[in-house]
Structures are given as C-alpha cells and as structure tokens.
Amino acid sequence: MKVLRVRRGAATFYAQLLLEERAVRCLDRTLGVPEVLPLTEVSVLAPVAPSKVVCAQGNFRSRLEEIGRGPGDAPMLFLKPPTAVIGNGQSIMLPRATSRVEAWGELAMILGRGCRNVAPEDVPRHLFGYSCANDVTAGDFLAPGEPLGRAKGFDTFAPIGPWIETAVADPTQLWLRTTVNGAVIQESSTGDMVLSPYALVSFISTIMTLLPGDVILTGSPSGGGRLAPGDEVRVEIDAVGVLINAAKAEEEAAPLQ
Numbered sequence: 001m002k003v004l005r006v007r008r009g010a011a012t013f014y015a016q017l018l019l020e021e022r023a024v025r026c027l028d029r030t031l032g033v034p035e036v037l038p039l040t041e042v043s044v045l046a047p048v049a050p051s052k053v054v055c056a057q058g059n060f061r062s063r064l065e066e067i068g069r070g071p072g073d074a075p076m077l078f079l080k081p082p083t084a085v086i087g088n089g090q091s092i093m094l095p096r097a098t099s100r101v102e103a104w105g106e107l108a109m110i111l112g113r114g115c116r117n118v119a120p121e122d123v124p125r126h127l128f129g130y131s132c133a134n135d136v137t138a139g140d141f142l143a144p145g146e147p148l149g150r151a152k153g154f155d156t157f158a159p160i161g162p163w164i165e166t167a168v169a170d171p172t173q174l175w176l177r178t179t180v181n182g183a184v185i186q187e188s189s190t191g192d193m194v195l196s197p198y199a200l201v202s203f204i205s206t207i208m209t210l211l212p213g214d215v216i217l218t219g220s221p222s223g224g225g226r227l228a229p230g231d232e233v234r235v236e237i238d239a240v241g242v243l244i245n246a247a248k249a250e251e252e253a254a255p256l257q
C-alpha cells in the first residue's frame, strides 16, 4: 500500500493512494472526512512529520572504499532536524552560506510504533514502511572534526517521498539509483550495507527511543553529486518509488510552511 500524508481544511491525515482513481482513501475514520477523496481535493504534504531523522554515515561498503576505509564497527550516526524534511516535488534550497551542495540517495525507513532496544527480528513489527530519501549535504562544511549539524541540517536537506510504501517484502535486496538531470551518479543494491536495515534500526534503538513517524536514513552508496540551481535529482528505489526534487537558489526557493 502507498500511503500519503495529506491536508484537507484543518485536518491532516494519512491516506492510501489510489493511483488509478487519482484519489486517496482516508485511513483515519475518526476525522469525519469522506472516506475517498479526489487528489484535487487534498494538499499532499511530506509523507512524514518526524520527531527526528536519524541518519547513518558510512553504511555502504562502496562508500567506505571510496573514502579509503574498510567496514569497521558501526556506522556513524547523526541527526537531521524535522525542519529539514520536504516531500516529493518540493525544492531543495541551495543556501547562500555554502557553495557546494550534494545529493546522496538513500533508503528511508519510517517507524509506525515506538520502540527501544528492539531486536533486529522484531523491527518489522515496529515499521510503518519505506520511502526514498536524499541526504542533502553542504560539502564545504564537512571539514574533519566539524560536527555534522551544519553540513546536514539546513532547511530542505531531507527530501523524503514520494510516499510511504508499506509492502516491501525484503529491504536487503533493493536496487537504488540516483540521477541528476538524467545522469546516473549512484547505483547500488541495499545488499551492500554494512548494517542491514533491520540491524541498523535495532542498533539505533539501543541509543535512543524511536517514536512513531521517526525516520531512519540508512546510508548512501559511493558517488553523490553536486547540485546547481535548476538541477533535477531523482532517487529511485525498486519496489518503493521515485523521489523527484529540483534544486533552487536560496532566493528562489519557496519558504517552508
């Protein structure tokens, strides 16, 4: 099932996307909105409004090779603020403060139920589903030893979408491809991860409580690509979807709502 987060009037709710009908089915029957609504009657929002976005750095073997490291212990973790999240079709802002913004495609996992100290085999019971994501990074703020908050935390630096796919049978063998203006910059299977998706969620849950709606970005393969105003980035993951965002100079990017 493909799930969108939508707004209609004062109500914000999750809804099943009915692709052929170009409509959505409201998944919360307590709201009093019609069960099925044409897409034209709702505003599609970013598919998540998380308390936190927890990201892994160095979780793909190809990326570790690229930076001259072997698969060591656990990947490094960092957080992106909820204000970095945008949805499919929204613009990635290229901030004036940086001259080097990069796209890094990733598989996102979205929690459905809160958890702490969850075993890898129990992770599926706590998941809402999967999405495509982009770990947008200001590369010129990645000096060794500099905390990642600035490089990773600008508004719009966590595009996620186009929806939450709840029916992914096996997240360990998904093909991921990132393109900029149609040119492939990254291509890999999620089988190249050091910590598999369930193992990564389990590891993170030993450190912090994960809440419903929280997002895990599972790391990016080698590559990554620099963005210029007007570029279109696509993150495609088989069985999940295609996330599309355009890059815009800060002065042209729409303010977040």
Ligand SMILES: O=C(O)C[C@H](/C=C/C(=O)C(=O)O)C(=O)O
Residues within 6 Å of the ligand: 056, 057, 058, 059, 060, 063, 102, 104, 135, 137, 139, 142, 218, 219, 220, 221, 224
């Ligand atoms: O090196 C960069 O410019 C960005 C790079 C992104 C890495 C990942 O997203 C990853 O390892 O999963 C970095 O932060 O090192």
